[in-house]
Amino acid sequence: MSFVPLREKGREIVVAVPQPASESSERAADSIRIVAKNASGVVLLPLSDIECLEADGNVVVIHTSRDVKYRIRESLSNMFEQLHGYGFIRVHRGTVVRAAAIVGIEKGRYRKAFCVLRTAGRFEIGRVEFQRLRPLWQTGVLDLSALSAGLRLLPQTS
Numbered sequence: 001m002s003f004v005p006l007r008e009k010g011r012e013i014v015v016a017v018p019q020p021a022s023e024s025s026e027r028a029a030d031s032i033r034i035v036a037k038n039a040s041g042v043v044l045l046p047l048s049d050i051e052c053l054e055a056d057g058n059v060v061v062i063h064t065s066r067d068v069k070y071r072i073r074e075s076l077s078n079m080f081e082q083l084h085g086y087g088f089i090r091v092h093r094g095t096v097v098r099a100a101a102i103v104g105i106e107k108g109r110y111r112k113a114f115c116v117l118r119t120a121g122r123f124e125i126g127r128v129e130f131q132r133l134r135p136l137w138q139t140g141v142l143d144l145s146a147l148s149a150g151l152r153l154l155p156q157t158s
Contacts, residue, residue, distance in 0.1 A: 054096075
């Protein structure tokens with residue numbers, strides 16, 4: 001497994017992310033952790049426990065499947081750039097969700113739609129992402145593992 005140091009506009013971030021080489025991306029995602037601080041020290045959050053990342057000013061609020069929230073001083077765009085290939089999708093300018101945590105899509109008034117997650121609640125789908133995420137509310141079998149190539153419905157076989 002090879003490691004790549006992350007760099008952001010001249011400063012080096014200490015965390016390294018393993019690149020999924022010959023392993024499946026699911027197995028590679030199991031070895032990645034997000035480091036968050038809490039009152040007793042540091043918590044290593046596996047990606048499978050994270051349901052949603054939400055921007056709150058210059059802080060990212062991490063919603064977990066255990067209904068616990070952590071705050072990290074990092075930009076949402078930087079976090080999404082690092083997590084994009086591991087099953088996370090942007091549903092709004094200030095919200096990134098893990099595709100496997102989506103349990104439903106609710107349609108609202110005036111062409112609004114909401115992404116419903118297991119425990120983190122519901123988040124509005126932005127205008128820009130509305131058309132791109134359209135397969136989420138169309139009938140058929142949805143392949144969530146192909147997120148890096150874009151959402152698509154699987155062809156029906158008889």
